[in-house]
Amino acid sequence: TARADAELDKLIANPANWAAQAGDYANHRYSELKQVHAGNAKNLQVAWTVSTGVLRGHEGSPLVFGDTMYIHSPFPNKVIALNLKDQTFKWKYEPKQDNNVVPVMCCDTVSRGLAYGDGKILLQQADTTLVALDAHTGKVVWSVKNGDPKIGETNTNAPHVFKDKVITGISGGEFGVRGRLIAYDLKTGKTVWTAFSTGPDEDMLFDPATTMTWTDGKMAPVGKDSSLKTWKGDQWKLGGGTTWGWYSYDPKLNLVYYGSGNPGTWNPSQRPGDNKWSMTLFARDLDTGKARWVYQMTPHDEWDYDGVNELVLADLNIKGKKVPSVVHMDRNGYAYTLQRETGELLVAEKFDPTINWASKIDMKSGRPVVNAKYSPATTGPDVNVKGICPSALGTKDQQPMSYDRKSGIFLVPTNHVCMDYEPFQVEYTAGQPYVGATLAMYPTPKSHGGMGNFIAWDAAAGKILWSKPERFSVWSGALATAGDIVFYGTLEGYLKAVSIKDGKELWKFKTPSGIIGNVFTYLFEGKQYVGVYSGIGGWAGIGMAAGLENSSDGLGAVGGYRDLAKYTDLGGTLFIFALPSN
Numbered sequence: 001t002a003r004a005d006a007e008l009d010k011l012i013a014n015p016a017n018w019a020a021q022a023g024d025y026a027n028h029r030y031s032e033l034k035q036v037h038a039g040n041a042k043n044l045q046v047a048w049t050v051s052t053g054v055l056r057g058h059e060g061s062p063l064v065f066g067d068t069m070y071i072h073s074p075f076p077n078k079v080i081a082l083n084l085k086d087q088t089f090k091w092k093y094e095p096k097q098d099n100n101v102v103p104v105m106c107c108d109t110v111s112r113g114l115a116y117g118d119g120k121i122l123l124q125q126a127d128t129t130l131v132a133l134d135a136h137t138g139k140v141v142w143s144v145k146n147g148d149p150k151i152g153e154t155n156t157n158a159p160h161v162f163k164d165k166v167i168t169g170i171s172g173g174e175f176g177v178r179g180r181l182i183a184y185d186l187k188t189g190k191t192v193w194t195a196f197s198t199g200p201d202e203d204m205l206f207d208p209a210t211t212m213t214w215t216d217g218k219m220a221p222v223g224k225d226s227s228l229k230t231w232k233g234d235q236w237k238l239g240g241g242t243t244w245g246w247y248s249y250d251p252k253l254n255l256v257y258y259g260s261g262n263p264g265t266w267n268p269s270q271r272p273g274d275n276k277w278s279m280t281l282f283a284r285d286l287d288t289g290k291a292r293w294v295y296q297m298t299p300h301d302e303w304d305y306d307g308v309n310e311l312v313l314a315d316l317n318i319k320g321k322k323v324p325s326v327v328h329m330d331r332n333g334y335a336y337t338l339q340r341e342t343g344e345l346l347v348a349e350k351f352d353p354t355i356n357w358a359s360k361i362d363m364k365s366g367r368p369v370v371n372a373k374y375s376p377a378t379t380g381p382d383v384n385v386k387g388i389c390p391s392a393l394g395t396k397d398q399q400p401m402s403y404d405r406k407s408g409i410f411l412v413p414t415n416h417v418c419m420d421y422e423p424f425q426v427e428y429t430a431g432q433p434y435v436g437a438t439l440a441m442y443p444t445p446k447s448h449g450g451m452g453n454f455i456a457w458d459a460a461a462g463k464i465l466w467s468k469p470e471r472f473s474v475w476s477g478a479l480a481t482a483g484d485i486v487f488y489g490t491l492e493g494y495l496k497a498v499s500i501k502d503g504k505e506l507w508k509f510k511t512p513s514g515i516i517g518n519v520f521t522y523l524f525e526g527k528q529y530v531g532v533y534s535g536i537g538g539w540a541g542i543g544m545a546a547g548l549e550n551s552s553d554g555l556g557a558v559g560g561y562r563d564l565a566k567y568t569d570l571g572g573t574l575f576i577f578a579l580p581s582n
């Protein structure tokens with residue numbers, strides 16, 4: 001029988017389509033299309049818009065191929081198949097979900113979108129139901145459960161289709177959930193493998209002798225019980241390391257790449273040890289799930305610097321040699337470049353010079369050199385540690401970067417936010433927050449005054465090429481194109497086109513709500529379109545989304561974002577732009 005994925009390979013290879021969340025398997029978010037370019041982007045105008053009917057944070061992007069666009073919404077996770085010819089709806093899927101999942105979602109009711117493969121549209125519902133819908137009819141082909149909302153397990157991630165498998169993760173790091181990545185058979189929905197982030201070797205699909213990690217300047221086997229040894233008692237069972245971000249895939253190496261999130265609880269004094277393998281980059285064999293290599297970025301996390309941000313596959317020129325690399329801009333403010341076949345650590349540099357929790361990454365041990373002044377574990381519980389940079393939002397959160405294949409430059413949306421962090425003792429109760437810290441976040445003092453930047457990054461040298469300050473964090477995913485431009489959205493609601501060469505702004509358009517979606521592009525009937533969701537939310541916009549603008553407690557307390565109320569309000573509209581026809 002034909003390989004189910006051969007069709008997806010073909011769809012992805014054709015730049016007319018946007019057939020996967022990142023446009024490809026490598027997380028490039030790059031398009032070869034160049035009808036719209038640096039010279040004419042200033043003429044872009046609205047072609048059409050459509051409402052999803054949901055007024056909450058809209059992350060991710062639609063999928064487009066043939067004459068159909070597949071649109072998704074935040075909870076209640078609608079799917080709309082739209083006919084590109086006349087923008088009528090071919091079908092809608094509106095799942096029935098228990099409203100009780102909403103209070104156990106940490107950071108708004110977002111969904112990062114759909115996947116396609118083998119004639120099916122894959123949707124990961126918030127209530128941990130993964131459904132495969134017939135792409136032509138919207139009828140459910142199969143449906144499986146991958147978690148339990150009663151113990152705080154939910155989903156916000158997009159499923160990803162790699163070859164004959166659907167890969168999905170889990171959210172709930174703030175509820176003592178035990179993180180894992182699951183591979184299902186694309187045809188049937190049967191579980192093929194489950195790989196936990198913490199616990200015994202067999203649960204993590206680790207081979208103590210051949211699963212490798214960076215040790216003393218080289219790769220070495222992780223050894224037996226590499227996770228268990230780094231937790232007190234059975235704390236690993238509530239250990240977090242959730243997997244709510246983006247995944248990538250190298251078909252040649254047959255490796256899947258992703259990162260794990262924060263250890264639970266946020267109070268570091270309560271969980272001594274490195275807490276492996278939370279805050280870790282993973283490379284796993286797609287067929288078996290076996291871990292090839294791992295790299296823990298933030299051992300014994302004290303700041304909620306989840307390591308789930310995307311890993312971007314790129315062949316970089318490093319010291320005169322072409323190296324198969326993977327690039328990851330972490331919440332902790334360091335950008336990592338690793339050899340993607342072996343896991344060797346090549347580069348680890350700050351991508352915001354103002355971060356202070358660690359002075360550098362020691363390249364031999366691969367560990368951060370932590371600054372005791374900003375270490376809540378050193379100060380102990382019930383002490384408010386002030387002025388930690390970056391904040392728990394990280395220098396970059398889920399908002400994915402783009403890799404310009406033409407210039408080799410990474411275009412990165414960032415946060416420029418610091419925090420005060422006070423840990424306290426917390427008891428675990430199933431389904432209740434297991435946070436154990438209060439925090440306040442505010443713009444990085446004495447810098448450009450904004451809460452974000454949009455930067456160009458050289459991942460081989462570990463250097464910022466240019467930086468464009470923004471009033472608020474840039475919470476939208478970027479799109480670079482062969483037209484030498486990069487697009488991104490802002491929390492005030494602007495979609496912007498910027499020159500990749502120097503960061504000069506070429507065009508902007510104010511949409512009705514803040515943008516936290518990812519920009520995408522496609523060709524239909526010979527014409528290039530550029531699109532993005534407008535609908536504020538996510539962690540940075542949660543105050544707006546939950547109507548908590550004035551709240552100053554709990555996870556809604558993202559202080560400096562209160563000013564957003566002067567610029568925008570809730571929304572749920574997909575915007576499609578094009579050049580005028582003449």
Ligand code: PQQ
Pocket residue numbers: 059106107108110155156157170171172173174242243244261262304306392393397398537538539540
């Ligand atoms: N989600 C967002 C967002 O969509 O804006 C931001 C965050 C999440 C975070 O900063 C988180 O730390 C986070 N953590 C978890 C977790 O630990 O399981 C899940 C999620 C999520 O699923 O959205 C976020």
